[in-house]
Amino acid sequence: MIRSTEPGRRCRRATAAVALLLCALLPASAQNTPWQRALPGYRYEFPRDHFNHPDYQTEWWYYTGNLKTAAGRRFGFELTFFRQGVARPEAAETTPPVAGAAAKSPWELDDVYLAHLALSDLEGARFYHRQRVNRAGPGLAGADLVARRVWNGNWQVQFENASAGSEPAQDLRAVCDEFALQLTLRPAKPPVIHGVNGVSQKGPERGQASHYISYTRLAAQGALTLAGQKINLSGLAWMDHEFFTQQLAPELEGWDWFSVQLASGEELMLYRLRRRDGSPDPYSAGTYVDSRGVSRHLAASEFSLEPGAAWRSPATGARYPVHWTLRVPALELALEATTRLENQEFAPQPGDTARVWSLPTYWEGAIELMGAQRGAPISGVGYLEMTEYDRPVHFGAQ
DSSP states (O other): OOOOOOOOOOOOOOOOHHHHHHHHHSSSEEEEEEEEOTTTTOOOOOTTSSSSSTTEEEEEEEEEEEETHHHHHHHEEEEEEEEEEESSHHHHHSSSOOTTTOOTTTTTOOOEEEEEEEETTTTTTTTEEEEEEEEEEEEEEEEETTTTTEETEEEEEEEEOTTTTSOOOOOEEEEEEEEEEEEEEEESSEEESBBTTTTOSSSSSOEEEEEEEEEEEEEEEEEETTTTTTEEEEEEEEEEEEEEOOOOOTTTTEEEEEEEEESSSSSEEEEEETTTSSOOOTEEEEEEEOSSSSEEEEEGGEEEEEEEEEEEEEETEEEOOOOOOOOOETTEEEHHHHHHHSOOOOOOOTTGGGGGGOOEEEEEEEEEEEETTTTTTEEEEEEEEEEEESSOSSOOOO
16 A cells, blocks of 8 residues: 555545445434435536536546557556535525625535545556545635546546537546656547436436446556656546445445456446345446447346456455456357456555545456457457455445
8 A cells, every 4th residue: 555645534436335434424414415316317418517516425537547558568547536425515506695694614524525546557566556535625626617627636637628529638647656647538439328318227216326427438648657767658548427326225235347448449338236145236237339439228137247266365355356257148249357467456554544434445457358249359458346345335324
């Protein structure tokens, strides 16, 4: 674990488990605030929906990618921004200001902003990761439509103003003690809306869902500074943006999530929600995106994710399946997913202040895929996230 020199306490990547645990620390008045839920029929609008949605309690912007040098040295990266609502800013929007009333302090806590930065040196077998937490304060962290920016300290993504009919390029920058990363990300396809009727449904009840947007193919170009050396990189990145209030059912204890970018120009997003008995939940789902950018929802019955060989963490004892078989029969697609670096686990270490949050560990890392589609060989790259393998976290207590 890399020590952070940034002010304030640090925390892990914003997953729904983090949201649940943060809510447990909030005052009852904040937890009882009537946050908006992700419901069918939501009308998406861009660029507005690339940025902040304060009426929803939980929101994240999640960037991953597979990069390489001209000589073929490979790296993976992750940069995630997370907003967790503490108090819904409802009164400020609906109540006229009172003459003579004191102005709201910029230090008043409406949201907690977390961020997570990771670098996988796949050839050097090194995994670097860092985390931080801030309040918005006087510009410390946020997601702003006017500025076209999402940031936490000196980690940021700046959206360019796009011309009519085109998607905005995004400039990603992050600096820490061990490395610095600067990338320009250019969308090859328009954003994808996952799910059905505007929601990615993850449970049987109304509102157990998220509004879920992805750029599934971003051409990445930039530079990494590592050990004092500047390394030029290019490759593919993926961006997820989700906002919701409570999306997971109480009988769930974790999930396995894949992003897949095939050499054919197609993409897949697949997730397996795991129930307490270890079986896949029927609200597991996915999305297929063809080479033109046309997307198709995949129900749980239309694909399978089969775990294979596992790696055991020396830090936590958790066993993570790092070899998977992915099958989508309707696409005549079968893939084997492996990784060059088995240890891509986020686990707090002794002396890491994130331990005070008692947060669960998880595995998140770069993968490679080989297989066949319609009888022809096919390959690709992607990212895999596996949660709650060290200990289950139940999601019904919120």
